[in-house]
Amino acid sequence: MKRITTIEEYHTEYAKSVKNPEAFWAEQAADFTWRKPWKEVLEWNFEKAETKWFVGGKLNITENCLDRHLANRGNQTAILWEPNSPLEEARKISYSELHTMVCRMTNVLAQNNIKKGDRVCIYMPMVPELAVTVLACARIGAIHSVVFAGFSAKSLSDRINDSECKMLITADGGFRGNKTTPLKDIADEALLSTPSIETVLVHKRTEQNINWTEGRDKWLHSELAKVDANSVATEMDAEDPLFILYTSGSTGKPKGVVHSTAGYMVYADYTFRNVFQYKEGETFFCTADVGWITGHSYIVYGPLLAGATSLMFEGIPTYPDAGRFWEIIDKHQVNIFYTAPTAIRSLEAAGLDFVKPYKLDSLRVLGSVGEPINEEAWEWYNHNIGKGRCPIVDTWWQTETGGILISPLAGITKTKPSFATLPLPGVQPILVDSDGKEIVGNGVEGNLCIKYPWPSIIRTTYGDHERCFTNYFATYKGLYFTGDGCKRDEDGYYRITGRVDDVLNVSGHRLGTAEIENAIDEHPLVIETAVVGYPHDIKGQGVYAYIICSGEIADEDKLKKEINETVTKIIGPIAKPDKIQLVKGLPKTRSGKIMRRILRKIAENDMANLGDTSTLLDPDVVADIVKGRV
Numbered sequence: 001m002k003r004i005t006t007i008e009e010y011h012t013e014y015a016k017s018v019k020n021p022e023a024f025w026a027e028q029a030a031d032f033t034w035r036k037p038w039k040e041v042l043e044w045n046f047e048k049a050e051t052k053w054f055v056g057g058k059l060n061i062t063e064n065c066l067d068r069h070l071a072n073r074g075n076q077t078a079i080l081w082e083p084n085s086p087l088e089e090a091r092k093i094s095y096s097e098l099h100t101m102v103c104r105m106t107n108v109l110a111q112n113n114i115k116k117g118d119r120v121c122i123y124m125p126m127v128p129e130l131a132v133t134v135l136a137c138a139r140i141g142a143i144h145s146v147v148f149a150g151f152s153a154k155s156l157s158d159r160i161n162d163s164e165c166k167m168l169i170t171a172d173g174g175f176r177g178n179k180t181t182p183l184k185d186i187a188d189e190a191l192l193s194t195p196s197i198e199t200v201l202v203h204k205r206t207e208q209n210i211n212w213t214e215g216r217d218k219w220l221h222s223e224l225a226k227v228d229a230n231s232v233a234t235e236m237d238a239e240d241p242l243f244i245l246y247t248s249g250s251t252g253k254p255k256g257v258v259h260s261t262a263g264y265m266v267y268a269d270y271t272f273r274n275v276f277q278y279k280e281g282e283t284f285f286c287t288a289d290v291g292w293i294t295g296h297s298y299i300v301y302g303p304l305l306a307g308a309t310s311l312m313f314e315g316i317p318t319y320p321d322a323g324r325f326w327e328i329i330d331k332h333q334v335n336i337f338y339t340a341p342t343a344i345r346s347l348e349a350a351g352l353d354f355v356k357p358y359k360l361d362s363l364r365v366l367g368s369v370g371e372p373i374n375e376e377a378w379e380w381y382n383h384n385i386g387k388g389r390c391p392i393v394d395t396w397w398q399t400e401t402g403g404i405l406i407s408p409l410a411g412i413t414k415t416k417p418s419f420a421t422l423p424l425p426g427v428q429p430i431l432v433d434s435d436g437k438e439i440v441g442n443g444v445e446g447n448l449c450i451k452y453p454w455p456s457i458i459r460t461t462y463g464d465h466e467r468c469f470t471n472y473f474a475t476y477k478g479l480y481f482t483g484d485g486c487k488r489d490e491d492g493y494y495r496i497t498g499r500v501d502d503v504l505n506v507s508g509h510r511l512g513t514a515e516i517e518n519a520i521d522e523h524p525l526v527i528e529t530a531v532v533g534y535p536h537d538i539k540g541q542g543v544y545a546y547i548i549c550s551g552e553i554a555d556e557d558k559l560k561k562e563i564n565e566t567v568t569k570i571i572g573p574i575a576k577p578d579k580i581q582l583v584k585g586l587p588k589t590r591s592g593k594i595m596r597r598i599l600r601k602i603a604e605n606d607m608a609n610l611g612d613t614s615t616l617l618d619p620d621v622v623a624d625i626v627k628g629r630v
């Protein structure tokens, strides 16, 4: 696959991709291993939320991630695994070893009755076996649904049930910092209400005591011992679903975003090579968890498609101390490092003493993802980690987009702190006002939409296509709506300003306000809740919950602790409110709608801009809330 190498070339390629998208993407797709070529490059209709790429093409993505590399780079490291504890040895898995592991794992799936189209849920720590199970699903044609191992039993069972997964793959436990997460115990609780699960495969990691359900539970290592390493990949249609990944929206339960095979493959590879300007033999370290889209596209699929060495880290940035990322970079001579602004800000807060012991001279490119990066964090990253010589790529994208849409090309696009800069070839952004009218020209701001499909656009929301249409294609006719606000400056550079809907971005994790409100409402003393986001120095956004309780509360601290426990139990610790304010009433319009705008201003401590409160049902509640602000 060709890589853009100059800014002039970027502009030519971009122009080509807009003038004739089909020819452009056919050219990018040519170098992969196809069992049968496609008949049509693209069929689409945004008014039905329908997109098909490489129609009629047949392939298996794992032949492109693994088999195709065996001849040239069989001995090169594919996955370089760094354990949670620096005292445990790192693992280097070559392309040929990874191929063997995936083939065996595929045979385990087959022996356990998994067939093409079945859904398999994966709830695992960040160990190589996680990547292996993901790839084995893809090889047999089962649809993987990875659930981040920080989610609660309730979140896990909801996700399993929504897509009726037949199998769960988990581990006894996971190591994170000085904690162990009892993954099997959590899974057991989830499995009390998941009738579709037939088999549970358990990877041994922590060796902690676990409960066992005979007939259902099987040790992964015993299953692997029963099979050989011969596996022929299942032939998949270009549009067969590859995976489901659940993500939060402004309403309802998290939805299962579905990505399909060929378009996702072509786009993950294209963006990996171009954005990071990946060069043969380099080591790429993405700090995300495979439980998020960033891990799917830029730990597993993108780097392996490109034949890179992908560093997978089991632990957390602050264990044993806040120098861990920098230690790993030196130890493994990392060339490209990709992390989230929230991590940068927290490591900045820990102080430069944790950075100073390390050389960081192997680094060539730095990346940022998941939330807007503020100028201050950008400068710190640039100066102290990149030593002023590594281009920073601020990559904007979403679970639904499958890959990076707006980003500099490392070392090619002139960067500007806090700007994601320019759309990648094949991506046609458009800013619209609230009526859906296009905002033309530069030096403008609006809602960010995309007007033409790119290969890894969301195909559907699992089991409910209407929801996909309503969420993304109904707000503005004929456009994909991102949910983000955006500025386009005088140079035509894009700067994402944040969500314009009721979605929060807390430490780069996406959470719906409604989802958190519903969880809090489960506490027996809670009558009503309103959740908003507010600016948080480290997390980007914090969660502020206004709660009405029944009766007099004798011990507020105890209640707040219980509310946090309730949220942890229903969603997971990432959704815990940072601030809880008990209130007597909420600002509502006469029709009963909560005026979140006012609550947001109070949470932000911006009392001068509360706006008109006279139309409220009871204007006095606002003064009370302002007085009790926490």
Ligand code: WT7
Binding pocket: 247, 293, 294, 368, 369, 370, 371, 372, 373, 394, 395, 396, 397, 398, 399, 400, 420, 482, 483, 484, 496, 497, 498, 499, 505, 508, 509, 510
């Ligand atoms: C939302 C998507 C993209 C993978 C990780 C998050 C925000 C993402 C940026 C960025 C400003 C960003 C947006 C987007 N976001 N990257 N570089 N600058 N905002 O995926 O969980 O689906 O969240 O994250 O608000 O809509 P996600």
